[in-house]
Amino acid sequence: MGYRSHGVVIGSGIAGLLAARILVNYFQRVTIVERDKLPEQPKPRPGVPQANQSHGILVRGQRILEQLFPGLGRELTAAGAVPLDWIGDTLYGSPDGVYPRFPSDLITTSCSRSLLEWMIRRRVAAYEGVEFRDQCQVQQLLTDGTKVTGVRFSSSESLTAHLILDATGRNSSLPRWLKSLGYPAPQETVVNADLGYTTRWYQRPQSGPDWQQLFLLPKAPHYNRCGVVYPVEDNRWGVSLYGFGKDDPPTDEAGFLGFARSLPSPLIYEAIKSAKPLTPVYSYRGTQNRWRHYEQLDQLPEGLLVFGDGFCAFNPYYGQGITAAAEGALILDQCFQKLGGKITGLTRVFHKKLTRRLTGYWLSTTLRDRPWLTTSEGRPRKMNPLMSFYFQRLGELTLSSPEVYGTFTEVLHWVKSPMSLFRPRILMKVLHL
Template structure:
């Protein structure tokens, strides 16, 4: 829409946030420190009865992780959130200590690495929403869809949003946190503004996930499992504990190795991994759902921070600006980093000054996520295929799952103990080496002394109900 809002009776002193996911809720919490009214517009129904799936977060049915930096930032913004999540059934684990984790080289030993919170995305969203809405300045309007931006009379600013109903919400600042389905480029173009360039990498990775009841096993000493793939065996899987005494099993593969969604094929794919440990854990567990697939996994950054003539009063955050292949487990932590950066920028601004500062704020929030994930490809387990642009034909050699390109990082020459330097600290987005941070340290793996090929031996400790792999 390119109409102005001069005839609207409401004042423009509030802020509007589009999207009630993690990025939107955290942004609303920060904006309430500067604006007297913050309205969160969400197209989905938001049930009050308990954690529940909603269509706007399709990736919620697959494994999620909130790394320690994200936990700390959210706790700082919303004190008591961690305790509420733990009371709801989430768990704080030490990785790889509490996991059976098969790296591309070998099994990790059970040593301290990084702290992470694991639980269902539905529990996290509902808990955050409850915490955020304790602030009387914030309200949520569910079942409302924004269809465009509304221009101010000067033509250089955004003055609000238009809803599908035809209603206009005036705002001094509009934040798009609608995630992967964001239509912000179309909205900007409709107002005559430039649209951002896009950088996209797509390894054609796919997931298939299924819930299970956790089978009783007093001998089990691990809390979760991660079997990584590599070029000669480009399939993987992860098993994480969830609230409700459940496991979530997510199978991973790309190209011709994409995991199946047929119930009768799910365990067969798990058995085909480099180690049968994950299959053995699930074999006698009771399924609680059918497998569900997810294929929208490309890394994509829309470079709003590079726009020189972007309109005042419009900011893009979260997956709407930069979305990661979920295999990194960084999305929610990056949302927290961006919210923290937004908070820092707003400290010295009055509400009237905020619209004119959005270009600086956009650069700051983009840098927060970028710096928090610095060197993820070079120093941590990554999808090497993600470094290839998403253009041109897909080739089988693009299917390197989570494997640093330099194998020498995984195994010291002439020694029998391989290492993945910085693996866990780099995955823990926002805790890089530097002043005030522990330097990334090697995480020891089980003694090798043997060719690293399929099949691999079992975990380096008693696994509780699992036989040796291979």
């Protein structure tokens, strides 16, 4: 890019920060515009209300973050984050039993979302040419009819740009901005499992159970309630309870504990019943899978990219959003390299490539949500009977075979392709050969 080139990122959530990390490779100046006042310390802020909720990161996501910010895992650990082996340190239980535990290399550093975002923000801010403009809410895009030229904050204030990247999250106003400029808004696919998501933070007991992290899984069609206990910095536990299909966990003390007690296993209830609560119970709705199909629009202004939850937001129960944003960052880098750093053609190529990367995960996530859907909107097609048999048998084997369970966990963490669930050794086990 030329000496005067300027990239603007709207939104300083995790997706915006990861995008900015790539833009610094190609732009002289990168400005990140954020409506919130950005806190000096790792603290939740109003623009990301989900920061009070539990956030795990998939292994693939953590590995990409480490690639983008070498040493980040070490810094997080120094700040109190807890290194976690997703098989060795994690007790997974389902109504069918308990999954195997053994040491693995599926390790992440477990921390609050606020700490992770704050650490990444510090690393991005250290790059030359990067500027954060907080307490600035973008109201509209500026274009010259074919390409973007900037963003407008108010009737008197704007910022010029050669590239604009929208990272304003699930509730992005970009479709509205585009419409008001005469461009088509993207079609949306929404798949809503009506998940109620609640989290309360507790003091982590000094002598605790023999697991670091505990998951109690749902099982369709009868067990729609589930939960997690996971460790974060400052010796805290994040405890989240979930109910699929409009079964929202209550937010009062007795109701929250009662919901924990109603799970098929008493383990979460036992863990928290005498632990010291540090916060109220926070509740979050609006957890649907939502894909805004920018990849189908041929007429977007050149130089406009959409990133993170504003492009594709997953049901947060599966913990994939940060990893999807991290994949987007790698794809953005690849696109710039392919186009020799040019902006012309980038919009189309980027959205298409991102779509190719995320489509498989979208299909598997919406299929996992399928049993809980209460409307036909966006309903994914049923798996064919052969596949359905295969996955049912595979699911049974995950309880008894460490090899199958290990591969399955790698696939869930986006480390291995779903095709590895069909490799000969696993195929033979599933088919009893």
